[in-house]
Amino acid sequence: MLKKTAGIVLNYLRYGDTSIIVKIFTRELGLKSYLVNGVRTQGKGSKIALYQPLTMLDLVVYDKENAGLQRISEAKIVHPHRLIPFDFARTSIALFMTEVINRSIYEGYQNEWLFDFLEESVLVLDRQESTLGHFPLVFLLEKAKYLGFAPESSEGFLVETVNHPFPPEEIGLTLEYLEDLLSRRYESQYRIPVMLRRKLLDHLLEFHSEHLDNPSPLKSLPIIRQLMG
Template sequence: MLKKTQGIVLSSIRYKETSIIVKIFTRELGLKSYLVNGVRSQGSKSKIALYQPLTILELVVYDKDNGGLQRISEAQLHRANQLIPFDFSRTGIALFITEVISKSIYENYQNEALFDFLKECVIHLDSKDAQLGQFPLVFLIEKASFLGFAPEEALGFLSESRSQPFSPAELVQAELYLTALMTNSFSNETKIGKSLRQKLLDHLLDFYSQHLDNPGNWKSLEILRQLNS
């Protein structure tokens, strides 16, 4: 059955000589894996560009009840990312976002509110106003609420974790900063030092690891560190 939906590309892998298998988080159908034939053949650069991480697509897809690999009938850009593909910092954050999403949800998982949040994140990351240093922190804090394990107050993020890397003085700063992020989201103007911000990112990822099934190592974290060094 053909169905229309919006989708956000998470990742793709090569399949045979000219094809790819792409993971797309769709609004109405959830997380799906699609086989896309011929996009790596000569003269298909425009097609392969549709399946870069965090590309938002308008899709017409074949939806089969038996699961497995699906197929795409039509794919068009919902909007073209202007900055993410060409800015190393934004590209690194995009890889981080796709890794966190991929480790947090499973095949066929459907959550329209989470999709709308992720779409908002993509659009904001692609804007000139995005504050890149705090972006991964805000993303982790807000995404936890859609997955059902976000504490109501900032102190919960700091206390409900195995690791406690903060000194007493840092703990006070961290709580105040997290409170500001939870209150003001991506528009937060409060600043902290890079070292403490990195500790917070490590801490929040440890927090996520405790709530996810076998997340493994966070491969994109090293990329973020290199971009912000």
């Protein structure tokens, strides 16, 4: 059966000489894997640009029950990226986002609110005026809400964990920063020492791994920590 849906590309794997298996988080159908033939070709006929990380697509797909790999009938880019593929910092954050989402959801998982948040985040990341230093932190804080394990208060992000890395002299400033991030989200301009931001990033990733039972480290983390300088 053919169905229409919006989708955001997470990643793809090469398959054979010219094909790929692409993982797409769709709004209506959830996380799906699609086999796309003949896209890794040379010249103007190549369509591999459609399947770069965080590309936002309008899709017409075949959706068969109990089938593993599905097929795409039509794919069209909704919002061509202006900055993400050409700016190292934005490209690195995009890879961080796809890695975090990939570890948080499973095949077939459907969540329209999470999809809408991811779509909003992609658009913000692609804006010239966006503040990137806070971006990974806001992304983790907001994603916890849409996956249902965010605490009721900013303090909960610090105390509802196995490890608590912040000494008493850092807690007050960290809580103020968290509250600003939670209220102003990507618009936050709050200034805080770089080392404290990096410590909070590590802590929030630990917080997520405890709730998602996924302890392996992120490949993109060393670069993201440097970008928060």
